[in-house]
Amino acid sequence: MISDDVKVWLIIGVLALGTFISRFSFLGLIGDRELPEWILRHLRYTAVAVLPALIAPVVLFPPATNGEVDPARLSAAIVTLAVGVWTRNVLWAIVLGAATLYGMLYLTGGFG
Template sequence: MNYSTPTIWLIIVCLALGTFGLRFVFIGLVGDREMPAWLLRHLRYTAVAVMPGLIAPLVLWPAATGGQSDPARLSAAGAALAVGILTKNVIGAIVSGIVTLYAVQYLLT
């Protein structure tokens, strides 16, 4: 696909306006108002809902292996999940995942 220069600039300007508009609605219009308790309760779960969607493709179909699952990434994700659930420590979960990933990669090569 080859786009002309004016078309590219039009796309950039439209995306900039859309991004600004979306952020302005939340920061400029709603930012100084008190949010209802039901909305705050639901917003607490946003990270819990988004993180699996970001992490699962990286574990199940990693680009480093050409989209094929491998035991190193699966075991690292399992170790990080287990440590996170058992200790409730984010840093511990991250470190255990990293150590497991590199240990299993070293053992398999």
């Protein structure tokens, strides 16, 4: 029977190998070649596709409230999105979104 330590290190090794292979396929094999225009066009939208996928679960099912929708986090996300679209300034969107979050947490008693 394999001990728990061996299992953990085996999993870490397999994940490290998988990560290396996926990164090497782009950087090592095609890193110095010119990519076709259609691939470059699709790669421009990677951040736009990934960022909402990372943020939406935290806003709609926040761990701080055990998965319940929280008005403070939802309003902060709406303000951040609105300011970002309106001003096209990431810094203002972050600052006003954070101010909205802390203000709403203060008003709703979410700090404790």
